[in-house]
Amino acid sequence: MSSENNLTLKEQVALLPLLPGCYLFSDKSGQVIYVGKAKSLKKRVSSYFVDSRDHSAKVRVMVRQIASLRHIVVDSETDALLLENSLIKSLKPRYNILLKDDKSYPWIALTAPPFERVISTRRIVKDGSRYFGPYASISAQKAMLDFIGEVIPLRTCRLNLSQEQIDKGKYTPCLQYHIGNCKAPCCNRQSAEEYAKLVDMTVSILKGDLRPVKSYLEAEMNAAAEQLRFEAAQRFKTRLDALEKYRAKSVIVSASMIDADIFSLYTEGDEAYCNFLRVKNGSIVAVQTLQISVGIDADERQMLTLGIEHIVENIAEQLQSEVIVPFLPEEQIFEGVHFTVPQRGEKRELLEFSLRTARLYRAELMKNMEIKNPERHTDRLMEAMQRELRLDREPRHIECFDNSNTQGTHPVASCVVFRNGKPSKKEYRHFNIKSVVGADDFASMREIITRRYSRLVEEGAELPDLIVVDGGKGQLSSAYAVLCEMGLESKIPIVGLAKRLEEVYYPGDPMPYYLSRTGEPLKVMCHIRDEAHRFGITFHRSKRTNAMIHSSLENIPGIGGKSIEQLFKHFKTLSKIKSATLEELAEVVGKARAEKIITYFDKQ
Numbered sequence: 001m002s003s004e005n006n007l008t009l010k011e012q013v014a015l016l017p018l019l020p021g022c023y024l025f026s027d028k029s030g031q032v033i034y035v036g037k038a039k040s041l042k043k044r045v046s047s048y049f050v051d052s053r054d055h056s057a058k059v060r061v062m063v064r065q066i067a068s069l070r071h072i073v074v075d076s077e078t079d080a081l082l083l084e085n086s087l088i089k090s091l092k093p094r095y096n097i098l099l100k101d102d103k104s105y106p107w108i109a110l111t112a113p114p115f116e117r118v119i120s121t122r123r124i125v126k127d128g129s130r131y132f133g134p135y136a137s138i139s140a141q142k143a144m145l146d147f148i149g150e151v152i153p154l155r156t157c158r159l160n161l162s163q164e165q166i167d168k169g170k171y172t173p174c175l176q177y178h179i180g181n182c183k184a185p186c187c188n189r190q191s192a193e194e195y196a197k198l199v200d201m202t203v204s205i206l207k208g209d210l211r212p213v214k215s216y217l218e219a220e221m222n223a224a225a226e227q228l229r230f231e232a233a234q235r236f237k238t239r240l241d242a243l244e245k246y247r248a249k250s251v252i253v254s255a256s257m258i259d260a261d262i263f264s265l266y267t268e269g270d271e272a273y274c275n276f277l278r279v280k281n282g283s284i285v286a287v288q289t290l291q292i293s294v295g296i297d298a299d300e301r302q303m304l305t306l307g308i309e310h311i312v313e314n315i316a317e318q319l320q321s322e323v324i325v326p327f328l329p330e331e332q333i334f335e336g337v338h339f340t341v342p343q344r345g346e347k348r349e350l351l352e353f354s355l356r357t358a359r360l361y362r363a364e365l366m367k368n369m370e371i372k373n374p375e376r377h378t379d380r381l382m383e384a385m386q387r388e389l390r391l392d393r394e395p396r397h398i399e400c401f402d403n404s405n406t407q408g409t410h411p412v413a414s415c416v417v418f419r420n421g422k423p424s425k426k427e428y429r430h431f432n433i434k435s436v437v438g439a440d441d442f443a444s445m446r447e448i449i450t451r452r453y454s455r456l457v458e459e460g461a462e463l464p465d466l467i468v469v470d471g472g473k474g475q476l477s478s479a480y481a482v483l484c485e486m487g488l489e490s491k492i493p494i495v496g497l498a499k500r501l502e503e504v505y506y507p508g509d510p511m512p513y514y515l516s517r518t519g520e521p522l523k524v525m526c527h528i529r530d531e532a533h534r535f536g537i538t539f540h541r542s543k544r545t546n547a548m549i550h551s552s553l554e555n556i557p558g559i560g561g562k563s564i565e566q567l568f569k570h571f572k573t574l575s576k577i578k579s580a581t582l583e584e585l586a587e588v589v590g591k592a593r594a595e596k597i598i599t600y601f602d603k604q
Contacts, residue, residue: 012069013049015367016042017360020080021073022087025095028067034095037084039077045069062095072287073360074353083284090285106141107133108206114192115161115185116199118148132206144206151213151239152202154195155182163192180235214240260322260340260347263311264354265304268362272300274307275358277350278320289361305329324351378420381520385421388521389504390513391493395466396420399452400497401479402470402532403433403444413448414536417464421524428535442478445469449482457486467494468525470532473505480507497529553577556600563589 016023018040025034038044048055048063055063074080088096110116112128120141124131133141148154155161159171171186183190201213221236262277271291278286290307308329312319324340324347342348382394389395398418403411411433417424431448449467456463467483469475476496483489489507496505502522503512515522553564553574570588571577577585578601585594 009066009068010049013042013045015364016045016071017073018042019073020075020077021071022080022083024070024087024091025062025066026068026070027065032091032093033065034062034093035084035087035091037077037080039080041071041073045071058095073357086285090280106138107131108141108144110199110202113196114163115155115195117156117158118145118154118202120145130203148202148205149181151205151217152198153180153182154198154202155185157186159186161186180232259320260324261320262324262350262354263304263308264326264351264358265300265307266355266358266362267300267303272303272307273358273362274304274311275354275361276311277354279350287357289358291365301327301329326351326355381421381524384519385521385524388515388519389466389495391466393465397462397464398466398468398528399464400468400470400528400532401445401448402529402536403441404536411444412536413444414532415448415452416528416531416535418524418528423527423531430535441471442474445471445475445478446482449479450486453483453486453488457488463488463492465493467492468528469494469496470529471496472498473510476505476507497525556596558596559589559593563593
């Protein structure tokens, strides 16, 4: 979650990602007035600030009071829905009451004993029932109910199964018993103790622990198989298969998670970002990220301790009894607090969610600064390019070369120019290969490098900060040899970009250097290479097509180059020349040539 007080509301909306999450609108006093969810945060929030004619009066009143916004990015739309529900209950924003239906989310309830039933409900009543959820939708809840129905043979009837009624023998086994979905406790064919074990397994499933029910099903399947009851064994096998397909719910809302506070720390240079999550009753109810500027001697334990202290003093007021952290802080300065460093399970997933939120906060902070100062992004990118490519200066001006031919025919080359990491298309250049016969990429590269830089030197024009040759060691060696002949090898760095994009070759080094796959320099190099391919192939296709068109007309006896030029100037395309009438062709090249053209295409 982020809040940028130095940005206008319009700028905050423009910076939102196209990702699922929750958004929080606040008024001038900082009070949260509305919480919403979105499949795409940017699209949804932007809709509040466009033409308001379709908005209700209450929405228009709310929008006028919005002074700032915050957002939380989650993994899915389902997580956004669950998180929205938790935040609304925790923050109680006034406009959620006005603008949102007051319906509650679906829950699964286990009715009061004995012989509990599993039912769907939207109301929580203190009648001895146990409740699990909430679920993001009816379909999600129904999927869980269907799964429990497949795996655990609990009763579905509403009969009064008091021991007195059962002993009277009032009931007879129903269809559910005969098809194996119930063991007929109504007829004393299953004891209350056996039924209670099934209920305990149901509770484990609803809490996300599948181990007890898996052990039970495996034991029942093996027992049925030993007794040669193969149909029963197959039913248990089917239920085991259903168990394997089941996937636990999101950690955004978890029935098996107790109350806890979660802190994570993300460091970058001399800055740290501490994220805080609060979980109440298994639901995330608060998210906050704090930026910490620290000295050069501070270590991660000090930063985490500083972050926790600041959040306790200014946000959380008091920590919950369990605090989940990536590593223990400096000293146990918080009385009555148990610090946990999880290695696996839901607590570990929550810690990773917190860390991901801190990373996103930092990325958004950098993006905000770059919008305010666009040159900052360029400077940072150029510094990264220089460092990653091991150059002696920032590559502000890059030129990339690529060859293109079809089995040696119509050989061409392209030169694309990038300035400050962006294409400078007005400086792109095409080359027709003049001195090379056949498919010789090395010789073609020598020619275009020679032509390009001999001309720049002759004109006294600016030389690039970096030359990129699309190809491996062979093309690089050819290009570098030309630079050496011209005395430019010490003035212009040159690298070869291999087929595997992260492999970069340097002159005189037979081994490739691997660029970081996650860094921006690789993205720029990919963009340069793609542009060189696109520009070169487009020119090559155009040249090849024109050659094919001209060659078809040149095959006509008595039609020369001047006539062909006149025809294309008038008709534009070969198809229009073929479909033209004798009179139309005669107006351009005369009747005699027009007859020859008509006769030629008629024969074909």
